[in-house]
């Protein structure tokens with residue numbers, strides 16, 4: 211059964227990685243999908259890929275940091291597909307730095323993309339969901355929204371805040387039948403992770419470490435996150451709101467220091 215037949219979804223950062231996989235999983239379930247991202251070239255490649263799975267795909271260049279772009283994205287999705295039911299707040303940037311080495315510029319950029327942009331997108335999308343009488347928002351946080359590691363002070367703070375945004379919006383919107391949930395992935399095989407691996411002085415060693423860190427013995431494929439996003443967006447998750455769903459191959463489960 212097509213779980214998302216007659217639903218319209220908007221995915222930010224939809225040209226690559228987890229966003230593209232989420233768009234694909236929802237398109238396979240019958241949704242019309244609008245992907246938004248920074249680069250038109252990447253969007254065109256993604257759109258051509260998604261058209262293999264569904265007829266109703268559109269793409270738009272937008273920077274979620276700019277309110278006018280978020281409003282235009284929602285406007286275009288509604289104009290093209292007749293309404294909006296699902297928003298996947300996925301776009302994000304990984305930044306590095308401890309409290310001293312993090313510059314104000316890195317801090318502001320991280321908070322703007324990883325947090326403010328998702329609030330702006332939600333602010334633009336919610337009135338359209340209210341017109342439909344229901345809706346689902348899926349926010350992509352991270353295991354770094356639940357715990358932290360060295361040298362990611364701005365990133366981990368933004369991802370923790372994404373959980374706060376999820377819970378606050380879930381409480382505000384529940385009575386209007388808009389569910390808001392959050393996914394916390396472990397490491398996922400996407401362009402973001404590829405560039406981190408490439409930056410390392412010993413990429414092969416880092417790949418082995420990343421695989422071993424996850425009790426399942428490997429990092430995730432983007433589709434393994436996309437499937438959970440599509441589920442949370444669907445009516446099968448009808449009693450879930452404000453939930454924080456960890457999809458991390460067991461990464462956050464072992465007691466620190468426990469033997470293998």
Ligand SMILES: NC(=O)c1ccc[n+]([C@@H]2O[C@H](COP(=O)([O-])OP(=O)(O)OC[C@H]3O[C@@H](n4cnc5c(N)ncnc54)[C@H](O)[C@@H]3O)[C@@H](O)[C@H]2O)c1
Nearest residue numbers: 223226227228247273274300301302352397398400401402
């Ligand atoms: N890959 C991982 O291991 C991992 C783990 C946990 C959480 N996440 C989170 O998942 C989300 C997606 O990550 P990914 O690995 O697919 O990243 P990615 O870099 O592979 O893809 C992210 C996409 O978002 C777009 N984007 C960035 N800034 C944008 C902006 N201002 N406006 C519009 N689009 C923008 C990029 O152009 C890119 O296409 C991010 O929020 C990331 O923090 C990723």
